[in-house]
Amino acid sequence: MxxxxxxxxxxxxxxxxxxxxxxxxxxxxxxxxxxxxxxxxxxxxxxxxxxxxxxxxxxxxxxxxxxxxxxxxxxxxxxxxxxxxxxxxxxxxxxxxxxxxxxxxxxxxxxxxxxxxxxxxxxxxxxxxxxxxxxxxxxxxxxxxxxxxxxxxxxxxxxxxxxxxxxxxxxxxxxxxxxxxxxxxxxxxxxxxxxxxxxxxxxxxxxxxxxxxxxxxxxxxxxxxxxxxVADFIGRTNFLRGRIEKDQAFHSEGGIVLTSASQPPGATEAMIRPEAIRVRSVPEQSGPNAISGTIHGHVFLGGLIELAIDMPGGERITGVISPRELEEAGVKLIPNAPVYISVAPKDVVLL
Amino acid sequence: MQTKPIGAAALLIPATGLVLVFMGLPLIYLFRYSLNQYVPGEFIVDGFTLENYRIFFSEAYYLTGMWTTLLMAGAVTILCITLGLPIANWIARQSGTLKTILLMAVILPLFISNAVRAAGWMVAFGQAGVLNYVLLQLGLISEPLQIMQTPIAVFIGMTAVNLPYVVLTLQSIFEGLDENIDFAAASLGAQPLQSFFLVRLPQVVPGILAASMLSFILAMNAYATPVLLGGPSFRMMAPMVVVEIMNKANWPLGAALAFILLATTVAISILAALFIRRRY
CATH class of the missing domain: 3.40.50.300 (P-loop containing nucleotide triphosphate hydrolases)
Structure with missing residues (x-):
């Protein structure tokens, strides 16, 4: 050895x-x-x-x-x-x-x-x-x-x-x-x-x-x-193109505003893992990174459900969520139904 | 819907028919001739006798011819395999232009007829031939060697004829070997020569047997090379068949010799095939 x-x-x-x-x-x-x-x-x-x-x-x-x-x-x-x-x-x-x-x-x-x-x-x-x-x-x-x-x-x-x-x-x-x-x-x-x-x-x-x-x-x-x-090769990922504005938040091209735990200068993309996405059927009262969208479709992955969500600006975010969590959140898997998502700032990685 | 496999078999009918008409029938004819009686001066005398086969087995002239044929075919095959293995192994490991050139060098001799190649050897081996000239000039010999009209000339000539077939057969088999197995052997500490003898060679044994059979069958039935390089006193079976039929007009004995040669070759091939199947 x-x-x-x-x-x-x-x-x-x-x-x-x-x-x-x-x-x-x-x-x-x-x-x-x-x-x-x-x-x-x-x-x-x-x-x-x-x-x-x-x-x-x-x-x-x-x-x-x-x-x-x-x-x-x-x-x-x-x-x-x-x-x-x-x-x-x-x-x-x-x-x-x-x-x-x-x-x-x-x-x-x-x-x-x-x-x-x-x-x-x-x-x-x-x-x-x-x-x-x-x-x-x-x-x-x-x-x-x-x-x-x-x-x-x-x-x-x-x-x-x-x-x-x-x-x-x-x-x-x-x-x-x-x-x-x-x-x-x-x-x-x-x-x-x-x-x-x-x-x-x-x-x-x-x-x-x-x-x-x-x-x-x-x-x-x-x-x-x-x-x-690296982000793309390892695991599944959502990428949002955009840039960091003066308010220190990341503004995507579709108008989504995200706060991140770190702000590397010159970042042009935000990366969010699908399992970092939380869903709600009603808007969250407070907290960062609460975004509303509509359900595009879903795929069963055995124990988990992959949910495609259309953002108002035309972007699409994929989340991977357990059926139990969906049930507790009261989210119905109906196309075009409104859905509210949130991401913890530490799960938003700016690149 | 799947059509019955009879469709595929039907496609073989023309080819099978050709083989039957142009190979099977003549063979049956020849076999019938071999049972005829030989009456000098008369062409075909119908009969039903084993006399021709008895002659073969009782006369030293014919038995020696068969023995020479077997020995020559065996020796040529052994030399072809011995030379062919390293050449084929080496070619299989090359790539690109060099490999193409090497393969062409092996294949090109096959474009030239055996008789023409034998003529080439005659030029090389003759009393005043290239080989003797070079050896004399180098002072290695004091008088020309007698190579032409000896079994040695036939041996060299036939080896040259068979070697390309053997090399091509073995090369295709070496080509199919898994490179990772060589890598594994090397990583375990086998040096290149050990790797060849312990790992590569055992994997190509069935191929060696196949190439040996090919070379052996070709050598058993060789005609041009023994006739042209061996001279009148050197006798192998195929030329002896021709002598009986063409020179002595003894069709029955010629046919019997042809059948004995065929039977011996087929028997040895079947034994070798059985050996391959049992071992591998």
Whole structure:
């Protein structure tokens, strides 16, 4: 186990800057998620860490050791891929033993270490099977066991859950998370799925066009996005264009006046998360950010209801509200019915 | 509404008909000939005898020919696979223009007929040929090597004929391998050579067997190369069939030889196919 210090790492393909001078420090035992849309450079970054792509410049320091130009087979980094990438011709046991044998681990030690690794992922009973005889979820757990059996300094996960169906994805995700905490292994996971990122990561690194847009905790990125891209990428959001007037309030183009907890100078947009929207059937007597509108329509999201509300100025705000709250507020889901909404100033983020 | 699958099967009728008329019938005819009696000076004498097959199995001339054919086909196949594996693996890992050039270099020889290529080898291997000239000039040999009209010349010539087929077959299989599996092997500590032997090679075993069968069948039935490079005293089955039919006008024995060659090739192919299916 070790920390990773990445500095000035960059890679260009022709005129395309795949990774544009990124700096990132990952602490020992930390679970860091690199996420972003496809083509943002996250996979290129991961492959440079693993040693499959040679960077044009920059440095990767792993536990004090400069591995920037080390071949992959000398890095001691465990890898898990989206498509499992198990060795199809080897049994589960031999798959997990592969890295140990390459390291010249003592013969008598191999069996217990393979068994240990497989029991961590609850698969000790399947040692004699071939990969194709296992389900996708089992194969991915074997891949995880194979990667941790070598006691790597770092675990790199490349979209490890994307090939699994929705239910299995949650299960393997939670297993992965608890295993990572139990072993205290420094882990970097690449994903395009923000829900996955929010639920397992200690810290998130959001990338776009080869650059890092924001590094922070899931809470930071969700509630204190650095810019519109981050706000838009993480979760669903209402954006209102406008500007801060002399009264220190934000005036949207449609004439909505919002007070916010912070007023960054030059802000041109207000961001409000759908779940920050409160609804009433009668106008609120006092309090900031009380706005009236009309119901445009609604969508059931299982336990919650997504409500689209038309503002007088032509803007539309989406709220996500529980049916119970709607009932208590006495709001009827009738198109064009008047509705009154309010937002706490701390939930209005100006960008 | 879904139409019955008979519609698709019906589309195969013309092709099946062609195969039956132009391949099945001649084969049946040939088999019938192989049971005829041979009377020198007379073309067709209807009969019903296994005499021609008995001749094959009792005369060293024919058995040696079959043995030579099997040995040559086996040796050529082994060399083709040995050379083809690293070449195919290497081509599969290239990209862009280089890959196109390499693939063209493999495919282009197939545009030239076997006989013409054999003529090329004759120029290269002859007493005053290119190879002997170079070796003499370099002082590596003091007198020209006798390569033409030897099994070695046939061996080299046939390997050159079969190698493109083997490389193309293997290359397409290497191409289909998952790159992430190589990455996984490397991350687990496998150096490139270990990775090739422990991870890539085992994955392409079915492909190796398929390419071997292809090369073996081609070599078993080779005609132009053994005739042109092997000389009159070197005998393989396909040229022997031609000698019986064209030179000796012994159609019954020629037909019997052709059938024995066909049966041996098919039998070995089926055994190999069974082996592939059982193992993979």
């Amino acid at each position: 070790a920390n990773i210090a990445i500095s000035g790492l960059n890679k260009t393909y022709g005129s395309f800057r795949a990774v544009d001078f990124i700096d990132l420090n990952v602490q020992e035992g930390e679970f860091v998620i690199v996420l972003g849309p496809s083509g943002c450079g996250k996979t290129t970054t991961l492959r440079m860490l693993a040693g499959f792509i040679e960077p044009d410049g920059g440095q990767v320091i792993l536990g004090g050791r400069d591995i920037t130009y080390e071949p992959p087979y000398r890095r001691n980094i465990g890898l898990v891929f989206q498509n499992y990438a198990l060795f199809p011709h080897l049994t589960i046991f031999e798959n997990v033993a592969f890295g140990l044998r390459r390291r010249g681990v003592n013969h008598s030690e191999i069996t217990p270490r393979v068994k240990d690794a497989l029991s961590l992922v609850d698969l000790s009973h399947l040692t004699d099977r071939l990969p194709r005889q296992l389900s996708g979820g089992q194969q991915q757990r074997v891949a995880i066991a194979r990667a941790i059996a070598i006691r790597p300094d770092v675990l790199l996960l490349d979209e490890p859950l994307s090939n699994l169906d929705a239910k299995l994805r949650l299960q393997v995700r939670d297993e992965l998370r608890s295993l990572q905490k139990r072993l205290g292994i420094t882990t970097i996971m690449v994903t395009h799925d923000q829900d996955e990122a929010m639920s397992v990561g200690d810290r998130l690194v959001l990338m776009r066009s080869g650059r890092i847009e924001q590094i922070g905790s899931p809470d930071d990125l969700y509630n204190r996005p650095a810019n519109r891209f």
